[in-house]
Amino acid sequence: MVTLLNTIEDPKARNICRDHGDRPDELLEILHKVQEAKGFLSDGALRTIADALNISRAEIHGVVSFYHDYKRKKGAKQTIKICRAEACQAVGANALISNAEEVFRTKLDEDSITVALESTYCLGNCALGPAVMVDNELYGRVDIERLKAISNAHKEKS
Ligand code: FES
Structure with missing residues (x-):
């Protein structure tokens, strides 16, 4: 057949x-x-x-x-969305992105099978920037040390 x-x-x-x-x-x-x-x-x-x-x-x-949220390929094990809107940029989002690219050895908005870094524009957490979302959980006042700790905690949970 x-x-x-x-x-x-x-x-x-x-x-x-x-x-x-x-x-x-x-x-x-x-x-x-x-x-x-x-x-x-x-x-x-x-x-x-x-x-x-x-x-x-x-x-x-x-x-x-x-729609940006639909994936046509198997995604990364972890997705970190970093807000790039104005309020978060004013408190260090761009530096956070540069540091995250270095730490996670990937580029923003490029495919990855381990950790994917994605741009997003306002997570509704403007007073607590830089804001990030890790595997759909929201965090505020994130610097690179905190982002590494959050990422590791999520990896341990999964
Ligand atoms: S500008 Fe970043 S959460 Fe609103």
Whole structure:
């Protein structure tokens, strides 16, 4: 029996679509749940979602590429988002970024399989800058020593 690669289903994505009634107006929520479950949005998952919701693959790719939070590749083990908006810049965000690039041996907004450093613009924590988010937990008044400690604590938890 011959199986065409572009017909392979993603059962997890299929179940999540079913849980949402295969409704196209729930596409964003479905994409979030599939990414949460699998860590990223694979080609197979996007094909399955397009099929289940009866929308084109081009439409899904347009949505996924528009929103920065959707990942098309397996992500890093840890994600550190550093706020680059004005209030955080005024209290040292740029220095924190430079130090973090050195400590974590990566560049801001580049792919990494260990620690990914990502830009973000205002985490709603402006009075306590520089603000960072490590694996979706918010921290304020962060310098490089504190960021290393936070990163290590998160690594121990996972
Ligand atoms: S400016 Fe950084 S949290 Fe608002």
